[in-house]
Amino acid sequence: MSSTVAVGFAVGPASTDLLREPVMQTVMQTDGNSGSSPAAAAVRVAVNGLGRIGRTFLKLALERQELDVVAVNDIGDADNLAYLMRYDSVYGRYAKPVGVDRVDGQEWLRVGDHRLVLLHQREPRMLPWRALQVDVVVEATGVFETYAAGRAHLEAGAGRVVLTAPAKDADTDDARTVLMGVNADALTAAVITTNGSCTTNSASAVMQILQDQPGVSKAFLNTVHGYTATQRLVDSPGGRGDFRRGRAAAANIVPAATGAATAVARAIPALRDRFDGLALxxxxxxxxxxxxxxxxxxxxxxxxxxxxxxAAAQTPRWRSVLGVTHDPLVSSDIIGQPYGAIVDLTLTRVIDGDLCAIYCWYDNELGFTHTLLEHVLALPKPH
Incomplete structure (x- = not known):
């Protein structure tokens, strides 16, 4: 493939971010307190939910000396969770060894040189965030989709909460939709934030840039999206009241609702009631x-x-979340790329001077999780 692309986007093999050797150690003591000091001001992080996004975030976060991941919580079987960390059908084998230690009734997830408290608590209010001195909880279960539900982690003693899905309840002064590059200043006052969804981040940077110039009167988003765990492998009763989600995911194009446009408009108020979308x-x-x-x-x-x-993709504001390409890419070329959006400049169209179409590729797992990592790193540091 040609390498003549790319401001902020290198076309080539999948990103090796998940395959790097350990750059720090986190050794947990059996009393549940971290026994290491990865960095003097490291932010103590807990991950709630080790699904697709939770596992990917954990792998990325363990590479950052600014973060000290002290605990993970998931109701699944410990050995199965470790297995899913080691083997991935999309990204391949994980380079670090992963296993489970059991000491005096306490389980620990061992990832390379890191040892994390492993919990299996269904009720967030019962989690030991206060005892573990957790600064930030990354809420990645996909179950708690409101700020109100996220506050349970605050009640358990966490300093802040970041949701990995758009919030279904309204933003407030201390609960905000915050998208990297768009409104990161809102992180200062909010104690609960959402990073939106993968599709939110595929559109947010582009919409902010184009809202500035030439301006957006109204817009519609249609994402062609990989199937997800909310769908069915074979025809079954639909989930969430949507019959289409019950149709076989690997055999159909399935129209679905998306909250991405609404989430973008929360971060860019000028687009409120003028931006909508759906997913295929x-x-x-x-x-x-x-x-x-x-x-x-x-x-x-x-x-x-x-x-x-x-030009925007080269600036400090956008270069960590936005890439562009002139190459004739297809979806498999995007897997492993660490951007919320990669604009395919070969597909941009304008009709009669004002009807415009742009196309943004994105790895809906790893690309989104990189924006989530940037979100967590941008949070105000604990006192």
Whole structure:
């Protein structure tokens, strides 16, 4: 494949971020307190839920000296969780050894040179975050989809909570939708934040840049999205009241609702009531594409739009979450790429000066989790 791409996006083999050797050690004592000091001001993190996003976040977070992951909570079998950390159908084998230690009735998840308290508590209020001095909980179960539910972690003693899905209840002064590059300043006052969804992050940077210039009068997002755990392997009764989600995920294109546009508009108030969207779930395990059609506020061209996006991707504000490419990519080329969105500049179209279409590739697991990591790293440091 040609390598003539890319501001902020290197086309090539999947990212090796998940395969690096350990850069720090976290040795947990059996009383549940961290016995290490990865960095003087390391933020103490707990992960609630070791599903697709929870496992990927854990692997990334363990590479960062700014973070001290002290505990994980998941109701699943410990040995099965360790197995799923080691082997991944999308990203392949994990380079570090993973296992479970059991000492005096307490389980520990061992990941490389790290040893983490492993909990199996269904009720967040009962988790020992206060005793473990947890600064931030990453709520990655997919079950707690409201700020109200997330507050249970605060009651358990956590300093802050980050949701890994859009919140279904309203933003408030201390509970906010915060998207990297868009409104990270809102992290200062909020104690509960949501990083939105993978699709939210596929659109947020682009919509903010284009809202600034040439302006967006109204827009619609259609994401062609890999199937997820909310769907069924074979035809079955639909989940969440949606009959279509019950149809075989690997055999169909399945239309589905998405809260991504609503979440973007929470972070970009100018788009409120002027941005909507839906998803088409397709038979791939990862690698998705958001198509955004918008009416520009003034006359523009595809060349202007591409130039603005390409320039933005080089700036400190956007370069960690936004990439661009001129190469003729397909979905498998995106797997492993660490961006919330990678704009395919070859697909940009403008009709009659104001009807515009742009296309953003994204790894709906790893790309999103990199934006989640940036979110956690941007939180105000504990006193």
């Amino acid at each position: 779930r397709v038979p791939v395990p990862a690698g998705s594409l958001s198509a955004i059609v918008f009416l520009s506020a003034r006359a523009t061209t595809a060349e202007e739009i591409n130039a603005r996006l390409e």
